[in-house]
Amino acid sequence: WKSCPRAMDRDDEVSTRQMFDKNTLRRMHSSSFIPALEQFAQALQPVPAAATNPRLAVYVRKRPLFEKEIAQGDFDAVAAPIPEGHIAAGACVIHSCQFQADLKTPYVTQSWFRFDGVFGETSSTEDVYDHGAQRLVAHALEGGIASLFMFGQTGSGKTFTLTGIEQLCAHDIFSTGTTADVTFLEVAADRIYDLLEENRQEVILRADSQGNFVIPKEAITVTVSNYEECTAVMRAAHRARATESTGANDTSSRSHAICILRFPTGGTLMLTDLAGSERSKDSMYHTKERQREGAEINSSLHALKECMRSLAASKRDDGLTHIPFRASSLTKLMAEAFTSPDAKVAVICTVSPACSDTEHSIGTLRTGFGLSGRPATGSNYSEKRLDDFFNGARGQRGAAARDMHPKRWDAAKLRQWLSEVNRGAYRDLVSKIPANTTGAMFCRFGEQRLVQLCGSDVEGRNLSRLLKREMDASAAAQKENNIPPGASKAGPSRGSPPVSRPGSAAGGR
Numbered sequence: 001w002k003s004c005p006r007a008m009d010r011d012d013e014v015s016t017r018q019m020f021d022k023n024t025l026r027r028m029h030s031s032s033f034i035p036a037l038e039q040f041a042q043a044l045q046p047v048p049a050a051a052t053n054p055r056l057a058v059y060v061r062k063r064p065l066f067e068k069e070i071a072q073g074d075f076d077a078v079a080a081p082i083p084e085g086h087i088a089a090g091a092c093v094i095h096s097c098q099f100q101a102d103l104k105t106p107y108v109t110q111s112w113f114r115f116d117g118v119f120g121e122t123s124s125t126e127d128v129y130d131h132g133a134q135r136l137v138a139h140a141l142e143g144g145i146a147s148l149f150m151f152g153q154t155g156s157g158k159t160f161t162l163t164g165i166e167q168l169c170a171h172d173i174f175s176t177g178t179t180a181d182v183t184f185l186e187v188a189a190d191r192i193y194d195l196l197e198e199n200r201q202e203v204i205l206r207a208d209s210q211g212n213f214v215i216p217k218e219a220i221t222v223t224v225s226n227y228e229e230c231t232a233v234m235r236a237a238h239r240a241r242a243t244e245s246t247g248a249n250d251t252s253s254r255s256h257a258i259c260i261l262r263f264p265t266g267g268t269l270m271l272t273d274l275a276g277s278e279r280s281k282d283s284m285y286h287t288k289e290r291q292r293e294g295a296e297i298n299s300s301l302h303a304l305k306e307c308m309r310s311l312a313a314s315k316r317d318d319g320l321t322h323i324p325f326r327a328s329s330l331t332k333l334m335a336e337a338f339t340s341p342d343a344k345v346a347v348i349c350t351v352s353p354a355c356s357d358t359e360h361s362i363g364t365l366r367t368g369f370g371l372s373g374r375p376a377t378g379s380n381y382s383e384k385r386l387d388d389f390f391n392g393a394r395g396q397r398g399a400a401a402r403d404m405h406p407k408r409w410d411a412a413k414l415r416q417w418l419s420e421v422n423r424g425a426y427r428d429l430v431s432k433i434p435a436n437t438t439g440a441m442f443c444r445f446g447e448q449r450l451v452q453l454c455g456s457d458v459e460g461r462n463l464s465r466l467l468k469r470e471m472d473a474s475a476a477a478q479k480e481n482n483i484p485p486g487a488s489k490a491g492p493s494r495g496s497p498p499v500s501r502p503g504s505a506a507g508g509r
Helices: 005-012 022-028 030-043 067-071 123-142 158-174 227-240 288-314 329-333 335-339 355-372 397-400 412-423 427-431 438-443 446-455 457-480
Strands: 058-060 090-098 106-119 143-153 180-188 191-194 223-224 256-262 269-272 343-349 379-385
Touching: 022 030, 022 355, 030 090, 030 106, 030 457, 058 123, 058 288, 058 355, 090 269, 090 329, 090 355, 106 123, 106 191, 123 143, 123 158, 123 191, 123 269, 123 343, 123 457, 143 158, 143 335, 143 355, 158 227, 158 256, 158 343, 180 329, 191 329, 191 355, 191 412, 227 256, 288 335, 288 343, 288 355, 288 397, 329 335, 343 355, 412 427, 412 438, 412 457, 446 457
Parallel strands: 058 106, 058 343, 143 269, 143 343
Antiparallel strands: 090 106, 106 379, 180 191, 180 223, 180 256, 256 269
16 A cells, blocks of 8 residues: 555645644643643642541542653643641642634633642652541551542552552551451452452352341451561552553552451451542443443442442431442442441542543542532632633733734844743744844744744644734734724824724734
């Protein structure tokens, strides 16, 4: 086929593709979105963390961008400024960078959520443990039921965070001189397996006389008395856990893993690493087996969410709310975390900051916010065109600059604009155009000439759009001040009649 002359000509053709998916558009126009988000972040007021429910707390941890994501053109779309003197914020904002139907007008929607604590990319696992999990360890050692759940998108850092928390828990537990019985189970395809058994034997839950589900004696339980023994058991169980490579993560967890530690005081600590949540769109290239796994994972996560919501509601109606823990094997196994009157639960939602994961992150945050039982006033949503981010920040300097149409710029003003526009992204063009090039000459270059100068279709079209935006803004400012298009503010005297030129337009020819 390659030997066909027509096919060879087709390979040499310049792509004129204009339809792109939302993630490609975000990356292509990152040079426009990034300054807008930075401008918004500077004006964002930090919110201190505040707990609202003594039984259920929901936290968020934002991981840093990976080098692979930066190389692909991703940028940070999640903001969570931490107040001075605090280790966690009380709210986070996620920006969804989008385009209108014309695929030319960018805008940003902001979704704002309150939580018991939000940890940024600079926060350590120790910070997360101290603020979100340490109280659970103390409660379990005193004889209570405590549970920690890790929830989030595949590749957002759930297993990384929980592995660190497990080690910190073991350190605090055995520094008291106590012992613990460790059971490590896995829930996959709504079946329960023993991760401490060499062949991952299936475990069948049994109901007692009161209708509660109990783990049978056949499940392996290891008694440990120090940090080294406990962490060795945890590492062995993690190695036996089912993982697969997906588009989001080379070792994606395809099952739920539950580490159960029981203490001589009668207390229980359950550390649960939930399988990564996925959208149906992300599994379109998976095998049939991976798609079935994804459906089963989402089904069990839905059952868990219903139990969490019921637990949050039980605070408002004195514990009379029915908790549907029999809906899946996962919730049956975790039943005492929801039904015990002294149980305490914490959920840590992990999110990716990458703009290409925006929809995932919004879904995770909405779910986490719903689990917290907070009132609707704890979240907000707004939408802005990209230009709206800068209107107030440019002040009088920006307004004065726009009073002069780009066609009236002299060579010095044009070179200054090229050096400053889009955070200096087009500074190199100053040396590529003749020194005497004025604004009027530059406006006549056209999009194709700008593409040649920039050496890139994307950058050239973006510069053309920025120049058009300057023209439109100048025309709007001049119209407001009754100044004819193409004239400076100091142009016609007050007594002169308005200048009218047939065929003139704000955007030039």
